[in-house]
Amino acid sequence: MAQGLKVLSAALPQDVKLETRSYDLGAQRWHATGDTLPDADLESLKDHDAILLGAIGDPSVPSGVLERGLLLKLRFAFDHYVNLRPSKLFPNTPTPLAGRPDIDFVVVREGTEGPYVGNGGSMRTGTPDEVATEVSLNTAHGVERVVRDAYERANARPRKKLTLVHKNNVLVHAGHLWKNIFDRVGQEYPEVTTDYLHVDAATIFFVTQPERFDVIVTDNLFGDILTDLAAAVTGGIGLAASGNINPSGAFPSMFEPVHGSAPDIAGTGKADPTATVLSVALLLSHLGYGDEAARIETAVASDLAERGTAAPRTTDEIGDALAARVSG
Amino acid sequence: MAQGLKVLSAALPQDVKLETRSYDLGAQRWHATGDTLPDADLESLKDHDAILLGAIGDPSVPSGVLERGLLLKLRFAFDHYVNLRPSKLFPNTPTPLAGRPDIDFVVVREGTEGPYVGNGGSMRTGTPDEVATEVSLNTAHGVERVVRDAYERANARPRKKLTLVHKNNVLVHAGHLWKNIFDRVGQEYPEVTTDYLHVDAATIFFVTQPERFDVIVTDNLFGDILTDLAAAVTGGIGLAASGNINPSGAFPSMFEPVHGSAPDIAGTGKADPTATVLSVALLLSHLGYGDEAARIETAVASDLAERGTAAPRTTDEIGDALAARVSG
Numbered sequence: 001m002a003q004g005l006k007v008l009s010a011a012l013p014q015d016v017k018l019e020t021r022s023y024d025l026g027a028q029r030w031h032a033t034g035d036t037l038p039d040a041d042l043e044s045l046k047d048h049d050a051i052l053l054g055a056i057g058d059p060s061v062p063s064g065v066l067e068r069g070l071l072l073k074l075r076f077a078f079d080h081y082v083n084l085r086p087s088k089l090f091p092n093t094p095t096p097l098a099g100r101p102d103i104d105f106v107v108v109r110e111g112t113e114g115p116y117v118g119n120g121g122s123m124r125t126g127t128p129d130e131v132a133t134e135v136s137l138n139t140a141h142g143v144e145r146v147v148r149d150a151y152e153r154a155n156a157r158p159r160k161k162l163t164l165v166h167k168n169n170v171l172v173h174a175g176h177l178w179k180n181i182f183d184r185v186g187q188e189y190p191e192v193t194t195d196y197l198h199v200d201a202a203t204i205f206f207v208t209q210p211e212r213f214d215v216i217v218t219d220n221l222f223g224d225i226l227t228d229l230a231a232a233v234t235g236g237i238g239l240a241a242s243g244n245i246n247p248s249g250a251f252p253s254m255f256e257p258v259h260g261s262a263p264d265i266a267g268t269g270k271a272d273p274t275a276t277v278l279s280v281a282l283l284l285s286h287l288g289y290g291d292e293a294a295r296i297e298t299a300v301a302s303d304l305a306e307r308g309t310a311a312p313r314t315t316d317e318i319g320d321a322l323a324a325r326v327s328g
Numbered sequence: 329m330a331q332g333l334k335v336l337s338a339a340l341p342q343d344v345k346l347e348t349r350s351y352d353l354g355a356q357r358w359h360a361t362g363d364t365l366p367d368a369d370l371e372s373l374k375d376h377d378a379i380l381l382g383a384i385g386d387p388s389v390p391s392g393v394l395e396r397g398l399l400l401k402l403r404f405a406f407d408h409y410v411n412l413r414p415s416k417l418f419p420n421t422p423t424p425l426a427g428r429p430d431i432d433f434v435v436v437r438e439g440t441e442g443p444y445v446g447n448g449g450s451m452r453t454g455t456p457d458e459v460a461t462e463v464s465l466n467t468a469h470g471v472e473r474v475v476r477d478a479y480e481r482a483n484a485r486p487r488k489k490l491t492l493v494h495k496n497n498v499l500v501h502a503g504h505l506w507k508n509i510f511d512r513v514g515q516e517y518p519e520v521t522t523d524y525l526h527v528d529a530a531t532i533f534f535v536t537q538p539e540r541f542d543v544i545v546t547d548n549l550f551g552d553i554l555t556d557l558a559a560a561v562t563g564g565i566g567l568a569a570s571g572n573i574n575p576s577g578a579f580p581s582m583f584e585p586v587h588g589s590a591p592d593i594a595g596t597g598k599a600d601p602t603a604t605v606l607s608v609a610l611l612l613s614h615l616g617y618g619d620e621a622a623r624i625e626t627a628v629a630s631d632l633a634e635r636g637t638a639a640p641r642t643t644d645e646i647g648d649a650l651a652a653r654v655s656g
């Protein structure tokens with residue numbers, strides 16, 4: 001987080017005054033107080049232009065508590081319906097794929113619906129007769145706005161290609177809703193080439209032909225799965241940035257690395273801040289500082305390109321190097 | 329299909345009489361009659377020891393019709409709760425992964441529950457106010473029997489390692505059901521090492537560390553996604569076999585390649601029958617012909633190992649070569 005803020009300061013024009021406020025949320029706070037995201041913090045967060053979220057999660061906190069009480073609560077409360085996850089294979093970074101394919105796509109993951117709505121339950125819990133349900137809720141309103149956003153993004157890119165990923169041969173009701181809206185909205189974007197893939201087939205292409213993708217739009221859960229795989233093939237989760245965007249501006253958008261908090265190396269100076277720094281670039285771009293965002297991306301690309309020969313650096317050293325490239 | 333039956337005949341001991349009956353199901357039948365799987369065929373199929381299912385699907389049939397009316401109908405009617413999908417990187421076969429990791433794991437995918445139950449619907453369909461749902465149904469009965477099967481399989485393998493894959497930080501009700509049963513049944517298998525991964529993280533390890541997996545047990549939808557990815561990293565969907573198994577024997581088990589019907593090359597002699605032949609090996613193994621199954625696997629491994637240097641062969645030539653190796 002410190003490195004992200006360092007690079008943010010370095011990137012902003014001199015005449016822009018950066019005001020930050022830090023919120024103590026996460027495992028420590030939960031252990032101390034039992035709070036995940038109290039109403040007062042949620043209210044206060046509304047006043048900001050944007051949120052930079054540090055990686056959360058710790059094995060000492062039961063699975064789901066911080067995920068649902070903090071991260072998903074923010075995404076839902078601030079109606080972050082565009083969960084934006086770019087995937088790019090930078091020069092000289094490691095990839096598990098042979099032949100280093102040319103990967104440069106963006107996943108537009110729906111962020112406020114689907115199986116993430118928390119609509120489920122169980123009965124006869126803990127008995128041999130237990131039944132547990134999870135309900136995926138999908139609305140025309142929710143699907144159309146994210147599909148439209150994805151068409152806009154595809155239309156603004158040179159290749160202008162949009163792929164819908166779902167599983168409409170099995171999840172027929174949600175699948176038809178997505179596919180019908182995808183086809184209908186597509187008529188307004190005659191220059192965008194479209195494609196449909198089932199989620200299982202999409203994972204195959206992620207490793208065999210990732211260069212075929214430009215923009216992908218998909219459901220909340222499929223997007224969760226696909227973007228971790230995308231991160232893995234583009235140099236690892238340590239480089240993957242994301243934005244939780246409310247395009248209407250009614251609530252602040254939130255930017256975060258896709259990776260977790262790596263509690264095993266916390267404080268050792270070994271964590272790579274690059275995913276957080278790239279999330280800062282997404283934040284700047286969202287706030288209209290496109291040139292500054294591009295400077296950060298260029299700085300990261302150059303830094304990564306030179307890593308092959310350099311000795312390992314600390315978190316702080318990487319942050320300094322990126323800040324220097326950005327301001328210089 | 330013809331090559332699968334050819335190799336099946338070649339593999340069986342002389343004194344075993346093979347009786348086969350062929351059922352005309354799939355796209356042609358649907359176009360001619362509108363049937364997918366009539367009751368009479370379903371009844372008659374019950375009398376067989378096992379079913380070998382040819383790849384189904386055709387772009388001329390609306391998405392979902394054959395999937396739900398034929399394939400899923402069989403899996404549900406015959407209570408195929410163990411969907412078994414081995415993944416092995418054979419020598420000399422192509423993989424998109426750099427460094428050719430040592431991959432040899434089995435996915436035990438639940439086959440009769442989860443988001444596949446067809447429990448969902450939509451209201452205000454086709455309007456701007458549409459709401460569509462998909463309900464994942466999970467029962468202690470359904471989860472325990474497949475988890476137990478997976479422990480048995482893990483216990484019978486040299487590495488004795490079982491990984492549960494779910495998403496219990498978000499899908500908490502279904503996730504807790506799975507995790508609790510996984511932990512409880514595990515107490516009966518003290519020699520099996522266990523592990524838990526979220527499905528998104530699992531996709532990362534499939535490409536960065538696939539050698540860490542031995543047996544994986546997972547939900548129907550996660551299993552669908554993971555096994556296509558597994559097929560991709562082990563030489564492609566053209567080699568991936570699967571079994572839809574009813575371990576109780578109350579209904580016949582069914583074996584099928586994971587790939588589709590490739591209608592673009594149907595009848596050209598270009599289709600690779602290997603996935604079907606490996607499905608025949610699973611069928612034999614299920615019926616107690618373990619040695620015969622092993623002979624088929626060895627034949628496939630040798631055939632694949634020699635492909636690098638050979639000219640491309642027709643479907644029939646590959647089938648003949650495999651049958652010759654198996655009988656000879």
Ligand SMILES: CC(C)[C@H](C(=O)O)[C@@H](O)C(=O)O
Pocket residue numbers: 067068071072224258497498528
């Ligand atoms: C931590 C978890 C709730 C979250 C998700 O599932 O969305 C994470 O995996 C992500 O992709 O941001």
Ligand SMILES: CC(C)[C@H](C(=O)O)[C@@H](O)C(=O)O
Pocket residue numbers: 169170200395396399400552586
């Ligand atoms: C065709 C489809 C219904 C099926 C599934 O989703 O199970 C297929 O993808 C599979 O993996 O066997």
